[in-house]
Amino acid sequence: AKDIGGGTAGSAGQGCRLNPPPVVTAGGPVVHRPGPAPNAAAMKVGLAFDIGGRGDASFNDASVAGLERAKREMGLAEVKELDAGAGEPEDAKQTRLRQLAQEGFDPVIAVGYAYADALKIVAAQFPRTRFAIIDEDLRGIPNVTPLVFAEEQGSFLAGVIAAHRTKTCHIGFVGGVRTPLIQKFEAGYAAGAKAAAPDIRIDRAYLTPAGDPSGFQDPNKGAEVAQGQLDGGVDVIYHAAGASGKGVFSSVKSAGAKAIGVDSDQYRQPSVADYRDVIISSMLKRVDLAVFDYVAAAARGDLASVPEKFDLSLDGVGYSTSGGMIDDLVPTVDAYRAAIATGRIKVSDRP
Amino acid sequence: MRTEVRTGTATGRPQRARGPVPGWAHAALWVVVGVVAVSFASYQTGLPQLTSSGTVQSAVRLGIPILLAGLGGLWAERAGVINIGLEGMMILGTWGGAWAGYQWGPAAGLLAAAVFGALGGLVHAVATVTFGVNHIVSGVAINLLGAGTAKYLSTLLFEPVSKNPRESPPVPKFDTYSAQPLGAWLHELENLQRVGISDVAGVLGGLVTGVSPLTMLAYLSVPVSYLVLWRSRFGLRLRSCGENPIAAESLGVAVHRYKYLAVVVSGTLAGIGGAALILNPGQAGYLENQTNNRGYIGLAAMIFGNWRPGGLLGGAALFGYSDGLQLRSGGTTVHALLLAAALVLLVVAAAQLWRRRKLGAGVALVAAAAVLAVYLATDQLPEEITAYTPHLVTLVVLGAASQRLRPPAANGLPYRRGEQGARE
């Protein structure tokens, strides 16, 4: 007989005993943006991608989006992107940065923490060029600006959403590779879920241990891991597994459960359009915003105004509501969000 | 040329080829031992996942690409051509499958994957059969070439659509089918959670539910390969090329043609194995590096299976099972697997003892004790190790069993038409 989708997961149980959302007195988060966009017509920005490169529907693409906006709003003259290869040696990264600096691009944005070491060397060689690095808190080099995010805070909200949407009081997390960065996602997610529902069970799994990058590139494994969690009673899964996330979505869909996307608004992402009806929300990491802000600051010559960390209070991270599947939850989630933004809830970045 | 004329027997007396138990019964016996061991472990540890239909379905999904790649290896090596280029052919298959699949549907994707894999096989055949290049060398080159070509083509053809040079646009998948009402009945049995019965029901249930046409094709290709290679004239000729091509040629077998055919079929199967990574439900489209060494693992499964389809099936199943288990339920079940392993080792020891091989029995017994000790002393294995359970299992099993393996006699040897006697 032909299988016609639809599973049994999610039909059982009434969900968790939920904590009430925190009461926030000071209202919503305060986002303050520096004045109107400056003119950047004389600027040439270089972009060095991390593995995954353009089209990853994740932070590489988000950084491009930031520059696109800069072009529109600030008249940015020229953007050049250079792509990285998998497992490439350190000097390839240096060459890429050097090449951009030498060709007169300023600022040069290194997308991804993998550039940290290369940047230390190249930045010293080009003291007059301004560099930025995404995802690595690289301090103490005058011409390098780190653009980092509070992933754990965004993931906290994902955890809250999951806790409110589970019927089995059992949720899952699927990480691609067990790196410190991905563990921040896990930590925030678990903390959020626990905050909203103290009794909740959380299954956490990584596809590969640190150092084996294939965990971000293997949807089949993603599907199996998710399937395992679903069979074990999980009915909401949050993933931070790059391209392997596709596999997670597909398992979730065939089990009739729910998923939370990561980095960008995955509901609107064409490559996973097949699964959009199970993507109830996505944790947003606004690399685009950070890049735009950085370019604007550079155009103004005021790099000191770039925030130390793009967190909830700066809208550097957040969550999406596309698809309207969590509209009823927005007040609750926003309450948590305000509590974090105002510092009433502190989210740890270690699981 | 090296025609051996030695019998190897001191007695000069022809000995009987096989024991009293036919090979297939032997294999079936071991399957039973395995299932019993695993259900015992499942009972002892209270982990139904060990034999749940879900785990078995995972094993099937993960095992199919390996099975197909292994069958590809089998075809080539039975004709005497080592095919380490399976990985490259598989990559070509994934690209071809995605490219045709996203435009014209899964059936076209399957066809294109087969064709692309076959092209890879053809290159290998030209290099090894026509030009006499070392088979492994050619295979390494084909792996490079396959990866490079797929990357290049996807930058060229996928990027405009998917906006990502490493990824294809979404590819439609095959539908899945289940054998009803058998599947439902097995599912009920499984849910009873009775010792033994539920385990068997889980395993069988996993095999007959959620099957896609591609999976059926893979299932079928095992007996078909057996029938074609061992029960048909074509297969006899093909195998003779792997055993003694000069003899085959002297009997009018067009050795080159059979080798070509075998390697092309090999590539085709590897290509279909690639398609299994993208056209089965739950899988993404083409993605750079998604084959992730499955071609090599297929080769390992084939060696593991002693260059026979049945054994190869066992190898792929073992690999898929241990991978599925560790992916789905992580460290605890892999830990429980240690118990099953200890049990199997005990049976091995008993079997060795029965055949009066004291040394073998001793080694197996010590190994069983060691595994059991690890099981009792720990309650979880480090994730860095469990993530590679299948690889470890393959290595250990090969280490234990590979001495009895029997590759085709002329496997990997260069062969040229009319060359015999050139050095006599």
Next chain:
Amino acid sequence: MNTSAAAGTPAVELSGITKTFPGVVANSDVNLTVRTGEVHAVCGENGAGKSTLMKILYGMQSPDAGAVRIDGEQVRFRSPAEAIRAGIGMVHQHFMLADNLTVLENVVLGAERAHGIGARARRRVLALAEQAGFRVRPDALVERLGVADRQRVEILKVLYRGARIVVLDEPTAVLVPQEVEELFTTLRTMREQGFTFLFISHKLDEVLAIADTVTVLRRGTTVGTVPAGEIGSRQLAELMVGSELPVPEHGGATATDREVLVVRGLCASEKDRPVLVDVDLAVRAGEVVGVAGVEGNGQTELVEAIMGMRPADAGTVRLGDRDLTRLSTLARREAGIGYVPEDRHRQGLLLDESLWFNRILGHQTRPPVARGRWLDRRGAREDTRRIVARFDVRTPGVDVDAAALSGGNQQKLVVGRELSGDPVLLIAAHPTRGVDVGAQAVIWEHLRTARAAGLAVLLVSADLDELIGLSDTIRVMYRGRVVADADPRTVTPEELGAAMTGARGGEDR
């Protein structure tokens, strides 16, 4: 001397056949006519072009010039398949069997169209075997068969394809006299049934015993065709080599009392199966001890065990005062053993390397080719030149690859190498197998000289004439045991053959 043998349409007519390989003219203007229903022998030295001619007839090689006529009709085979269709079958000098396939599979391979590969084929094979007068087990793996059985399989293959004209390329090389006689019985039976045979052998008495007509090739061309009844083996030999046939002659006893090699109670096994059982053996200085035995009765294993290439389960091997039992092959060689292996291509030479590089093999720890851990390349070259000169190795220099030499010259190089470095014991396994009479004579002469100088020699050979001619004493092996001793001065090949097949014990036991 050319007698025309044609009466009626000849079964095979080869005219003006010419075939060259790089550097060699294998056949030049060969003419051969074979009557229907006769056994036609083709004789000639090694490399005279016999096999090449037969392969041309069988479609495995295509001639550069010349015509092939079968039953009067001109044909041009492009593959064995076409020759088979024309009724030609060939049993090759080296068996063409796939070890890992069964007897049945080997027989039906390539001829599946006739009766499939199943029960019908099996019945047909059994019937054919009966017709030819022997028994087979269709489902046995070929690797488990002895030499004679393998040959039966080869003959079955030919019959199964319905061949009327059968080429037998040196079918007797590996058989003992009794087996040869059985083969000849089969051939005679089949000749009566109308088969035509082309029969190649180096053993001239065999040729004269079975053949109706003999054609002699010398260096690629036909030098004559004579009815077998009208010629003796001496004349035949002269035809072949242009001079008298060399016989291994004994040349007087030189044996001393000093035991060089002493083997006691040697046992060895392969995968739980005994291959050597309690072998005792002694070779004294200046003595040649011959080991006779049907292939596969433990001679190979004995040599390997003495050389340390095969672990012994029990027993001792002593060289002079030294106990070698636990030593490695290299240490045994260093202790003074020279070793001419039975298969020069597999064990004697590195075909893709130069002659001087090959000179080092087995001597890599000793002057003149090595100094300590370092090679002495100059020394190796010089000593190779010495061997080339002394052993008449025909080569343009010592830098050519071993593969470029002909078999006889390769073997002379191997023997020369193994006699270098003053060995006290030489183990020679089939030292002249597949070597032409010229090279054979050189090798025999050197063995004899070395023996006279006090060398102890353990000689394993399938060539009973060689064994009888060279040995001071002969030990017969059967099923891994030494079952009999024979005195080469009195024993006949037939008696030896009987002992080798276990039919009865030798004279001394």
Next chain:
Amino acid sequence: MSTWRARLLPPALAIAFSAVLCAAVLLASGADPVATLAQLVTQVGRGSTAVDIVNTAGAYYLVAVAAAIGFRMNLLNIGIEGQYRLGACAAAIAGGAISLPPGVHALVVVVVGAAVGAAWCGIAALLKVYRGVSEVISTIMLNTLAFGLIAYLTQTFGVLRGNTQGTRIIPESGWVPGIPLGGAGTVFGLVLLAVVVGIGYAVLLDRTRYGFELRASGLSPTAAAAGGVNHRRMVLSVMLLSGAVAGLAGLPEILGRDHTFTITFSAGYGYAGLAIALLGRNHPVGVAFGALLWSFLDKSSLTLDDIGVPREIVTILQGTIVLSVVVAYALVRRRELAAEQRRVGRATGTAVAPAAASTGGDRS
């Protein structure tokens, strides 16, 4: 006399053939092959590319020699990938944990790298020698297992710096200074290690008894055995040697630049090594050229993005070069052997006539 032709002709033919093929591919996809080539060549002069080529060629040379040592004996060590990464990881851990005088410190690190590489390969060697497991399969499995082990080691002995998990920084006493060329970058000091290994490899193969036994075993294990070469011991020692050399390959980068092993450490050298060894015909000098060519293609290809040509064309180029070079070698080798046989035939043809007349027992 014709041997230099036999050595140089095949790679030249192969590179030319592959270049033509890739040019065709480029044309078909609408790019300009000439401009592509020009871009590749001019890139060498830019920035630190030339130095990077040399540095990476050093590492490539080491892995290729490791592969070549195995190939010489018909052993296919696919596990170089795992061996060099594991060697580098272990060496970095050891280097970060100890403190010794300069020079000695680095030496210890180098020895640890080699030892660990050898040990990892040794597993495959033992399995092959004692259990008959094909080294092809076992080394593939060991490559994957090396991933897990490295992850485990960097977790257990490592530290977290920013987002990168890595081993402890090696103290300055363990660094190996490079040759600074200013803006063009710094040539790693340990590139010299590659040179030393290369010379050692050449001497070993050509001049020593061990090298002789190695070559003999590779050409014909049966003949070598009859000649007193212990095949098992050779397999074991050659695999250990190959693993040891592989274990060195990551060290120039670690001791010369990174001073730590991070989980993002360069990957893929092992597979490149196999290809380079084939390209260079396992010959010490040939492999050096192969390594430089490979490295040049890798490094220069980084610039292809600049002119909008997909960088993967270089991977295709590399694949076709390897395939066509082996085909070319096979063809040339065949021609050479035939020519030699002809030569022997000619030379002995003249010698046969008088000798044939005196055939018999009267010659000694």
